[in-house]
Amino acid sequence: MISFATGNPALAAVVAALWVALLLYGASAVWWLLEATVLARGGRVEPDEVEWGYDDVQVRILTIDAEEVVQATVNAVPQALDDVRVIAEKPIDVEGADVHVVPEEFECDATNKGRAVEWARRVVPCDREYVLYLDEDTIMAGFEGLPDADVVQFTEKPLYTGSRVAYLSEIFRVGYQYEQFAFHKLRYPLYAWGGGVAVRHSLEQSITWDVATITEDTNFIWRAADQLGVSFAVLDVRFRNQAPPSLRAMAKQRRRWISGTRADGHLLPLRYRPVYYTRVIAWSLSPLVPLLVFASLIFPGTAPGMEWYRTASLALFGILFVYTLVGAAAYDKHPLTWPIYLLLTPVAFLAHSAGALWGIVSPVTTFEVTEKVTPDAVERVHESMEPGTVTDHDGSKRLMRESDEEFTFDVFDD
Numbered sequence: 059m060i061s062f063a064t065g066n067p068a069l070a071a072v073v074a075a076l077w078v079a080l081l082l083y084g085a086s087a088v089w090w091l092l093e094a095t096v097l098a099r100g101g102r103v104e105p106d107e108v109e110w111g112y113d114d115v116q117v118r119i120l121t122i123d124a125e126e127v128v129q130a131t132v133n134a135v136p137q138a139l140d141d142v143r144v145i146a147e148k149p150i151d152v153e154g155a156d157v158h159v160v161p162e163e164f165e166c167d168a169t170n171k172g173r174a175v176e177w178a179r180r181v182v183p184c185d186r187e188y189v190l191y192l193d194e195d196t197i198m199a200g201f202e203g204l205p206d207a208d209v210v211q212f213t214e215k216p217l218y219t220g221s222r223v224a225y226l227s228e229i230f231r232v233g234y235q236y237e238q239f240a241f242h243k244l245r246y247p248l249y250a251w252g253g254g255v256a257v258r259h260s261l262e263q264s265i266t267w268d269v270a271t272i273t274e275d276t277n278f279i280w281r282a283a284d285q286l287g288v289s290f291a292v293l294d295v296r297f298r299n300q301a302p303p304s305l306r307a308m309a310k311q312r313r314r315w316i317s318g319t320r321a322d323g324h325l326l327p328l329r330y331r332p333v334y335y336t337r338v339i340a341w342s343l344s345p346l347v348p349l350l351v352f353a354s355l356i357f358p359g360t361a362p363g364m365e366w367y368r369t370a371s372l373a374l375f376g377i378l379f380v381y382t383l384v385g386a387a388a389y390d391k392h393p394l395t396w397p398i399y400l401l402l403t404p405v406a407f408l409a410h411s412a413g414a415l416w417g418i419v420s421p422v423t424t425f426e427v428t429e430k431v432t433p434d435a436v437e438r439v440h441e442s443m444e445p446g447t448v449t450d451h452d453g454s455k456r457l458m459r460e461s462d463e464e465f466t467f468d469v470f471d472d
């Protein structure tokens with residue numbers, strides 16, 4: 059090894075960089091496997107494993123002014139949930155919910171969406187045990203109540219909205235997010251999805267949302283874990299939300315996610331940061347994994363240990379396909395279609411990581427709402443959906459199995 063390095067310093071530097079990249083991504087992959095196979099045991103809460111009923115929940119839907127999208131979200135709230143509030147930035151007309159408009163003159167430390175949530179915390183009355191937060195496009199499905207935990211995270215299953223590549227990337231992401239079932243074992247859950255999360259009202263009042271951040275959901279959980287400690291549960295009911303309608307919208311969404319969590323990383327204790335930052339690097343540099351495999355084919359016999367490197371890089375490349383497989387299973391895709399999704403994995407993870415890499419190179423500091431399409435537009439692009447499938451859905455029932463969809467795989471039709 060020493061003789062190789064002294065005799066080929068330039069090549070040795072390249073090989074060293076390849077090993078560093080491999081080790082970083084490998085550490086992230088090993089951690090995910092540990093979460094998915096060991097820590098996730100006992101972390102999945104089934105829909106009927108609940109202790110708090112409809113009378114214990116207030117629903118708050120956050121929007122700027124997407125009236126038609128919000129109306130479908132309100133319609134999907136089970137009828138037995140009788141305390142439904144829409145927190146809007148501008149006046150809108152929505153049936154079936156009380157609309158509260160954030161005053162322009164309201165000021166606090168929180169910004170953007172966090173500002174609206176903080177205003178609602180201070181002003182909107184609540185006598186329920188939990189506040190269930192939904193995004194403007196979150197369609198409730200299979201809701202029967204809540205388990206007894208300080209924070210209850212709902213699983214998601216984004217709907218196809220017109221961009222096939224974005225939809226494929228969401229299947230890949232949902233597979234990776236299987237790790238959330240392990241978060242009940244961690245003092246600091248590594249992230250949260252604010253489009254479907256229930257927070258104990260007393261905890262919300264104690265912690266508040268009044269901080270400047272563009273990822274208020276994860277920021278809140280990290281501060282709560284630090285100040286009080288929280289119990290965290292994942293309720294596996296698969297709320298439906300919208301996949302980004304374009305690659306640009308998806309890239310901007312991922313850019314915001316990674317920028318916000320990077321900016322808030324100081325909230326984590328030192329023991330969590332190696333795991334956390336390794337994951338950030340691995341996400342943004344996922345496209346390097348195939349290059350690592352290619353490099354192992356270029357350098358065999360020219361540097362010590364490259365045969366081991368080839369084996370390890372191929373294994374890591376295989377992990378990417380595991381994420382897709384888990385995502386396809388979560389989506390209820392028919393097993394006969396799994397080979398197609400596996401074949402398209404490179405397209406999915408390349409698109410998924412583009413926004414993350416953008417956020418690493420050029421972080422964003424402002425919140426930008428991901429573009430949404432109207433419910434009838436969602437129904438039009440799903441050949442198996444009858445008119446009214448989304449707009450008239452009752453959130454106590456499941457919203458269509460993905461395996462029943464007629465989905466074509468012209469992935470470049472964006």
